[in-house]
Amino acid sequence: MAVGAYGWWAVVTPLYYRIVDDVPVGELLAWRVLSGIPAMWLLLAVTGRLGEVWRAIRTPRVLGLLAVSSVLIAINWVVFVWAVIDNRLSEASLGYYINPLVWVALGTILLGERMRLAQWIAVGLAGVGVAVLAWRLGGVPWISLTLACSFALYGLTRKQVAAAPAAGLAVEMLLLSPFMLALMWWGHVEHGNAAIAGPWWVTLLLLAGGVVTLVPLVLFAGGARRLQLTTMGVLQYISPTGQLLLAVIAFNEPFGVERVIAFGFIWAAVITYSADSLRHARAEARIASPLMDQ
Numbered sequence: 199m200a201v202g203a204y205g206w207w208a209v210v211t212p213l214y215y216r217i218v219d220d221v222p223v224g225e226l227l228a229w230r231v232l233s234g235i236p237a238m239w240l241l242l243a244v245t246g247r248l249g250e251v252w253r254a255i256r257t258p259r260v261l262g263l264l265a266v267s268s269v270l271i272a273i274n275w276v277v278f279v280w281a282v283i284d285n286r287l288s289e290a291s292l293g294y295y296i297n298p299l300v301w302v303a304l305g306t307i308l309l310g311e312r313m314r315l316a317q318w319i320a321v322g323l324a325g326v327g328v329a330v331l332a333w334r335l336g337g338v339p340w341i342s343l344t345l346a347c348s349f350a351l352y353g354l355t356r357k358q359v360a361a362a363p364a365a366g367l368a369v370e371m372l373l374l375s376p377f378m379l380a381l382m383w384w385g386h387v388e389h390g391n392a393a394i395a396g397p398w399w400v401t402l403l404l405l406a407g408g409v410v411t412l413v414p415l416v417l418f419a420g421g422a423r424r425l426q427l428t429t430m431g432v433l434q435y436i437s438p439t440g441q442l443l444l445a446v447i448a449f450n451e452p453f454g455v456e457r458v459i460a461f462g463f464i465w466a467a468v469i470t471y472s473a474d475s476l477r478h479a480r481a482e483a484r485i486a487s488p489l490m491d492q
Contacts, residue, residue: 200421200433206414208440212290214410215282216449218403223283225385226407227276228378231371234408238368241412250365261369263359268370270352272377277344286341287445288453291438292331293345295464298434299324299471300350308354316474320467327463334456363419432472 218226242248254260281290299321305311313321331339359366385391422430442461445451 199417200425200430201436203414203417203421204433204436205440206417207437209444211410211414212282212287212441212444214403214407215279218400219283221400221404222385223276223280224381225391225404226279227272228382228385229404229407230275230279230411231272231374231378232382232408233405234411235368235371235375237408237412238364238371241416242364242368245364247362247365250362251368254359254361254365254369257360260359260361263355264361264366264369265373267352267355267359267366268373270348270355271370272374274345274348274352277341277348281341281345285449285451287441287449288451288457289331289339289341290345291441291445292327292339292461292464293342294349294438294441295435295461295468296324296328296342297346297349299467300346301353302471304350304354314474314478316470320471320474323463323467323470327460327467330456330460330463334454334460364415367415432476435468435472 215226239248239251242251254264278290281287302311302313302317303321306313328339328342331342356363356366361369382391421433425433446453
């Protein structure tokens with residue numbers, strides 16, 4: 199399930215948006231939310247979890263936090279879609295490589311968590327990689343940093359929400375829906391609606407946007423329930439690795455010496471971070487085992 203989720207995000211999601219790249223980004227985002235709402239609510243109804251949605255809506259603090267997280271995930275989605283359409287998937291993959299390291303930094307800054315030496319080294323290596331890429335691009339790699347920071351802040355916000363992941367996502371989509379309808383109307387007035395004016399296969403693909411979004415989320419939830427967090431943390435690098443390979447091999451995006459150097463630092467950071475996480479998890483397991491035996 200976990201490999202399926204990360205593999206889907208690595209290949210299926212970017213390929214989907216590349217196929218429909220003639221559709222404006224705003225309309226793609228709108229269909230992703232609007233077509234996802236009925237699919238998500240049907241899933242919750244079948245699993246008997248609609249009550250979780252109503253509880254979340256009736257709780258002011260939960261609803262407020264989900265309003266914030268909905269804005270963050272919308273930013274993440276629109277930047278990723280734009281990166282795919284604009285032939286900058288490799289920059290998007292960099293964002294998801296450094297995302298866990300942004301998590302660590304936010305935990306230290308906002309939650310007062312203490313970073314281990316290896317984590318400091320990993321964050322430092324990632325910082326060097328981003329600096330090299332900024333020098334190569336002649337400016338800040340805003341796609342990478344926006345994706346990394348928006349998703350890390352989204353995760354941090356959802357961490358504070360007393361709601362199940364699926365129910366929370368359903369509320370987020372519901373909160374975004376009025377803005378997506380307005381976006382759809384504005385696009386229709388400005389340049390027409392691709393779902394109406396385009397060929398039949400484009401209409402079908404746009405209507406399937408919610409399924410493309412929900413399938414990996416369901417697989418991810420199933421994997422997360424059955425695997426250790428450290429295992430999920432290591433497996434998550436399937437997504438940016440697949441995206442990078444897809445960008446270079448299938449989409450023919452440039453990957454010169456400067457990017458090799460930048461990604462080299464990022465990969466060194468990832469290896470350092472992952473090795474430290476696994477070592478720390480095993481140490482905690484060894485400590486917990488005698489206590490459980492007692």
